[in-house]
Amino acid sequence: MKLSIVTAIVACAAVLAFQAPARAQNLHSWVASNGNNANDCSRASPCASFQGAYSKTNAGGEITCVDSGDFGNGIFNQSVTVNCEGVTMATASFFLGGEATDTVILRGLDIDATGNTGGSTVRYIGSGTLIIDRCKLSGRLSSDGGINFTPQGAGRLVVTDSIVAYNGNGSAGAGVKIIPQPGGSARVTLSRVKVSGNTFGVAADGSASTGGINMTVRDSVLSSNANDGIVATTSPGHAAIGVLVSGTASTNNGFGIRSIGPNVTVRLKNSDVAGNGTGLAALSGGALLTFGNNRVRANGNNGAFTGSETLQ
Amino acid sequence: MRWKPLAVSALLASMPLLVAMAAPAAAQATNPHTWVASYGNDTLDCAYAVPCATITYAFSRTARGGEITCIDSLDFGAEAVLNRSVTINCLGKTASLRGRVGAPPPMIRIHLPATDTVILRGLNFEEFPVAWFGMVFTGAGTLIVDRTAVIGGSSSRNGILFTPSGPAKLVVTDSIVARHGQDGTGAGIRVMPQPGGTAQVTLERTKVSGSQFGVAVDGSNSTGGINVTIKDSVLASNVNDGVVATTSAGHAPIGVLVSNSASTNNGYGIRAIGSNVTVRVADSDIAGNGTGLATASGGALLSSGGNAVRANGVNGGFTGTEALQ
Numbered sequence: 001m002k003l004s005i006v007t008a009i010v011a012c013a014a015v016l017a018f019q020a021p022a023r024a025q026n027l028h029s030w031v032a033s034n035g036n037n038a039n040d041c042s043r044a045s046p047c048a049s050f051q052g053a054y055s056k057t058n059a060g061g062e063i064t065c066v067d068s069g070d071f072g073n074g075i076f077n078q079s080v081t082v083n084c085e086g087v088t089m090a091t092a093s094f095f096l097g098g099e100a101t102d103t104v105i106l107r108g109l110d111i112d113a114t115g116n117t118g119g120s121t122v123r124y125i126g127s128g129t130l131i132i133d134r135c136k137l138s139g140r141l142s143s144d145g146g147i148n149f150t151p152q153g154a155g156r157l158v159v160t161d162s163i164v165a166y167n168g169n170g171s172a173g174a175g176v177k178i179i180p181q182p183g184g185s186a187r188v189t190l191s192r193v194k195v196s197g198n199t200f201g202v203a204a205d206g207s208a209s210t211g212g213i214n215m216t217v218r219d220s221v222l223s224s225n226a227n228d229g230i231v232a233t234t235s236p237g238h239a240a241i242g243v244l245v246s247g248t249a250s251t252n253n254g255f256g257i258r259s260i261g262p263n264v265t266v267r268l269k270n271s272d273v274a275g276n277g278t279g280l281a282a283l284s285g286g287a288l289l290t291f292g293n294n295r296v297r298a299n300g301n302n303g304a305f306t307g308s309e310t311l312q
Numbered sequence: 313m314r315w316k317p318l319a320v321s322a323l324l325a326s327m328p329l330l331v332a333m334a335a336p337a338a339a340q341a342t343n344p345h346t347w348v349a350s351y352g353n354d355t356l357d358c359a360y361a362v363p364c365a366t367i368t369y370a371f372s373r374t375a376r377g378g379e380i381t382c383i384d385s386l387d388f389g390a391e392a393v394l395n396r397s398v399t400i401n402c403l404g405k406t407a408s409l410r411g412r413v414g415a416p417p418p419m420i421r422i423h424l425p426a427t428d429t430v431i432l433r434g435l436n437f438e439e440f441p442v443a444w445f446g447m448v449f450t451g452a453g454t455l456i457v458d459r460t461a462v463i464g465g466s467s468s469r470n471g472i473l474f475t476p477s478g479p480a481k482l483v484v485t486d487s488i489v490a491r492h493g494q495d496g497t498g499a500g501i502r503v504m505p506q507p508g509g510t511a512q513v514t515l516e517r518t519k520v521s522g523s524q525f526g527v528a529v530d531g532s533n534s535t536g537g538i539n540v541t542i543k544d545s546v547l548a549s550n551v552n553d554g555v556v557a558t559t560s561a562g563h564a565p566i567g568v569l570v571s572n573s574a575s576t577n578n579g580y581g582i583r584a585i586g587s588n589v590t591v592r593v594a595d596s597d598i599a600g601n602g603t604g605l606a607t608a609s610g611g612a613l614l615s616s617g618g619n620a621v622r623a624n625g626v627n628g629g630f631t632g633t634e635a636l637q
Contacts, residue, residue, distance in 0.1 A: 028387060028438055043350050044350070058465075059465075062438045065406070066385055079491065081491075083461065086405065129491075129549055131521050131549075133461075156549040157549075158522065189548035216548075216600060244576075244600075244620060244622060269597070269620045270618075311618055
């Protein structure tokens with residue numbers, strides 16, 4: 001299913017308008033391959049789709065999977081947890097929002113987008129928190145890619161213990177794309193995330209906002225992406241970006257790490273940058289700082305840091 | 313935002329009654345290994361061929377030191393009281409414990425003698441407005457939590473509330489604790505020994521995110537001391553502190569070691585409050601917080617080196633250094 005912004009927002013509004021009176025029955029809903037959305041989504045009589053289950057789940061509630069199956073897409077705009085650890089599912093997209101106090105949690109989702117060339121597998125447009133844990137997102141061959149974090153307020157993203165691979169259309173699209181919208185800002189933590197085989201690995205783009213991006217990439221691997229392992233870019237007058245890369249490898253990409261723009265600062269600590277076409281690159285005034293304990297070797301062009309920082 | 317103590321006394325007051333209620337069931341507990349399933353029935357003996365349905369019933373049929381496992385994914389109740397050694401292991405299944413409307417907190421209480429150990433592995437706690445706590449530990453002994461999710465609802469309080477009244481140990485590994493607390497109170501993991509209690513805590517490869525407080529260590533109800541090590545873990549996007557340790561004059565000293573961990577995008581990265589509090593930080597990342605490092609009332613915050621403290625609203629500073637050996 002192709003999810004454009006407009007159609008998804010319209011669909012979201014329609015779904016909410018339709019569901020509002022009927023919400024808030026279950027603390028916990030189940031979906032199953034043999035489920036039916038006419039059921040009450042209990043363990044004994046599970047529903048068929050994530051959206052069907054969501055419509056019967058309290059704010060802050062949880063949807064879990066009985067078994068592997070095709071549970072469709074999810075359009076959620078308040079706190080909910082989808083937890084399907086241990087099963088796999090057919091292609092799915094999640095279009096997510098929420099207020100500052102809402103937290104959406106996706107856990108254990110094993111999603112292959114099967115070469116879908118539109119939209120992204122997980123898109124966030126809200127002002128709250130999105131937590132992604134133990135997920136696999138692959139095969140979204142679009143200009144957005146796997147995770148497309150586009151908050152319209154003070155958004156927070158935490159991705160842990162996940163793999164994001166084979167996303168993007170060859171010229172655009174990333175495993176993880178951070179691009180706050182007007183009025184939005186992004187605070188991002190990635191830990192133990194494997195981002196491989198995408199058009200871009202992790203891309204932070206401040207050009208659509210003035211609100212700022214702060215991202216920490218830790219204990220992670222950015223490997224064999226066509227363009228950058230990590231790229232941070234903004235334009236004059238737009239969002240400042242600070243990126244801390246710690247205990248991480250950016251290897252065998254087109255660029256290991258690139259910092260582009262006058263308000264961009266990327267700091268590297270105890271990390272490995274090897275096997276890339278270009279290891280390190282700083283353009284248009286971008287800062288690329290070392291804490292002094294990185295390995296930058298065996299790249300076509302190793303490149304260089306623009307300055308240093310002191311460990312404390 | 314100010315650290316607000318929670319009223320634990322009311323919770324503790326209800327413990328003896330619940331423990332007393334659970335005790336008689338132990339007399340029937342002879343099975344070293346019991347099973348639960350979505351199609352189980354609590355009139356059965358919890359063998360694999362005739363599994364039970366709920367954690368409470370299965371526990372009543374399980375010998376001290378035995379194990380309860382899950383045949384398939386299920387809701388297996390809550391409001392259990394575990395008062396002797398047991399392992400509950402449902403790794404690979406979705407074994408959900410959840411609150412229900414009208415139920416008192418919490419979902420699991422662990423109240424042990426000092427000799428006993430409870431192991432919770434591969435469980436999925438879901439807390440909702442009606443269930444304030446995921447698991448509450450009182451008494452003594454050891455609690456081991458592995459590969460477990462403790463997820464709060466929109467107005468839950470603490471995910472893991474560790475309030476021992478005797479010598480006690482907590483080990484949490486490879487787990488996620490998220491979305492706890494509201495309105496400035498409540499933590500993902502709260503360590504707060506009661507009179508007579510001490511706490512030795514190890515967190516490893518554990519993610520504490522999206523809560524009011526991440527890890528909160530409070531010595532003000534005890535004199536027995538608290539030792540916490542947080543290693544290879546992530547404390548991210550909590551409204552208040554990633555890690556806060558606080559005690560009051562004359563109460564429990566606290567030592568916290570944060571090693572190779574990240575405290576990012578919180579209100580405070582790490583805070584040490586009180587003259588008997590020492591927090592040591594090694595090889596860790598403190599970034600994106602409103603305030604990175606803060607001390608108050610004589611708390612010590614020492615660097616063992618290798619830390620990146622950058623890109624916080626206010627980076628703050630260590631009060632001293634420690635040498636690696």
